[in-house]
Amino acid sequence: MPLATPPEKFALRGDLLDFTAAPAWGEIDPGSALRFQPDHWLLVDERGRIQGTQAEAPDASWRQIDHSGRLILPGFIDTHVHAPQLDVIASYGAELLDWLNTYTFPAECRYADPAVARAGAERFLDALLAHGTTAAVVFATVHKVSAEALFEAAAQRGMRLITGKVLMDRNAPAALLDADVASAERDCVDLISRWHGVGRLAYAVTPRFAPTSTPAQLAMAGALCRADASLYMQTHVAENRAEVAWVSELFPDARSYLDVYAREGLLHPRAVLAHGVWLDDADRAVLKASGAQIAFSPSSNLFLGSGLFDWAAAAQAGVAVSVASDVGGGSSLSMQRNLLDGYKVQALAGQRMSAWAGLHAATRGAAEALGLVDEIGHFGAGTLADVCVWDWAVGPVATARAEVARGLHERVFAWMGLSDERNLHSAYVAGVPKYSRSSTA
Structure with a gap:
């Protein structure tokens, strides 16, 4: 287009x-x-x-x-943000798992309606532009129409947008679950064929996070990534301690939360993993080897009480780090506000994030991590x-x-x-x- x-x-x-x-x-x-x-x-x-x-x-x-x-x-380039969660930004009093059930999932159910999806996509992209963000890696909802609406609205605005329909087939309300692995794969393949590489649009294979996808669905997502190295992958990892514990129960054979994705081929140079608060040195080595990046979401991590991301440790390990708003867990689309919160997070760990490190991560650094530095x-x-x-x-x-x-x-x-x-x-x-x-x- x-x-x-x-x-x-x-x-x-x-x-x-x-x-x-x-x-x-x-x-x-x-x-x-x-x-x-x-x-x-x-x-x-x-x-x-x-x-x-x-x-x-x-x-x-x-x-x-x-x-x-x-x-x-x-x-600015926002590497992790949820379009439908503008509807629940600044909601009171919940950690991650409660947040999903209390606020996020009910909001996302509404995006099955094409009119709601279109209006939401237009409002969201115009809000990004009004905050100085001109490119983004975006979560839609499980509904195919929500990804289509984002692609259409971004194409109309000429924006660089990376998105995809969310994959979920367990541990969520019935209205937000894929019918089965095969139907979810068909939706992805159709969206990829119609939108990936068209103008400034790209498709991201999007398992929400490990607990809401069965092993079979994660394997399907990995197969899509292996079949086309130009596809992106976006998901969440190690955001909250209760979430990490839940993943260990659901995937007892995995060495770590990150390993759940690594085993299915979901870690590669176009993979964007939000948060990464509770990673260890072995995880960082895997990220470095794979070329995947962490989307540091400081405002969200503070607002939901998730924890403090160790950017210095990631940098020392050679892991690419970009900066993200994670709205609506984050409380503002403003990249400056998120960078200021990033400074505070690092200060609590005894580190000092310079303005240069922050602004680079939100501009050229994000472009390099996404393979878009020529653009x-x-x-x-x-x-x-x-x-x-x-x-x-x-x-x-x-x-x-x-x-x-x-x-x-x-x-x-x-x-x-x-x-x-x-x-x-x-x-x-x-x-x-x-x-x-x-x-x-």
């Missing part, structure tokens, strides 16, 4: 910040990994691709859009212009803080800690404006 026609070539002026490589974890001196170009121009050609950056104003053939004094970043996540020539323009400060407190910031890291860290969607001025997807604060005020 073709993207919407981009506008004429244009140039954005502002303070450009992106990464050329991964900064050392926890170090505030990023070296050459950081590319900060204050008061520069970002050139976007007629195809919606970045042509380059420059200090001098471009010639008159470029439409010039002046955002002097604003911060320009690549669009998104930075301002390299030829990438699609998924770009967001931000105010450095909104309100008297943030403004005063910005005025006394010493050095670039302190300024950017203060922005990360004090900003949210209210700071977003505009968002572009493949060079096409998709959000403007002036048009939504």
Whole structure:
């Protein structure tokens, strides 16, 4: 499906910040990994691709859009978020397993209705864009129509979206269970044939988590992944201690929760596993060898009381880590709020997450882990212009803080800690404006 026609070539002026490589974890001196170009121009050609950056104003053939004094970043990439859970965001008083039964499953049952699924998909994607997130790895529901609605809505917006119908055939309400393994496989195969690789869309084989899939269904999911290495896989792992204990009862022959997936061939370079709070060194070695990534979901882990992810240990083991909102367990789609919570999680473990580590994981780092670094996540020539323009400060407190910031890291860290969607001025997807604060005020 073709993207919407981009506008004429244009140039954005502002303070450009992106990464050329991964900064050392926890170090505030990023070296050459950081590319900060204050008061520069970002050139976007007629195809919606970045042509380059420059200090001098471009010639008159470029439409010039002046955002002097604003911060320009690549669009954020949210690697784990649940579209239907916007309906239950900020729900009170439950840990993971209670949360699913009390809030999540009833909300997801409604997405069997095509009208509900379509309206929910459109609301969700527009909300992502309004928070500065231009690409995402998304859970739909078990209903085929919910994945179709997300694919259709993302195609209309030209967004990079990775999703798939959820696989569940036990330990959930009857309305959310696949009829059998064969019917679930048919739904996946049909969705893959119609949507995977179309425009900027990709399919993710999506077992919700080990307790809601029988061994036979997990084996089917693994077979789909082995049959087509271009498919993604998304699931949850080791989020909550009660969940980990339940998995050990359901799969007594597995060495660990992660091993349940490894044995079925579900760990590979396009696998995204949310949380990973309760992993050990052996698990980290398996993740490193497989190329799978952990989607660190700090706001959700704090809100549901799940535990504290050890990012430093993952980094030391060579495990790829991206950052995710996990809405609705997480309480905001704002990547800045999630990064600030990520800092707090690491601080509780005696570590210090730099602004560079956080922002890299939410942009270029996520793109690299997803195999999309040639397309998104930075301002390299030829990438699609998924770009967001931000105010450095909104309100008297943030403004005063910005005025006394010493050095670039302190300024950017203060922005990360004090900003949210209210700071977003505009968002572009493949060079096409998709959000403007002036048009939504």
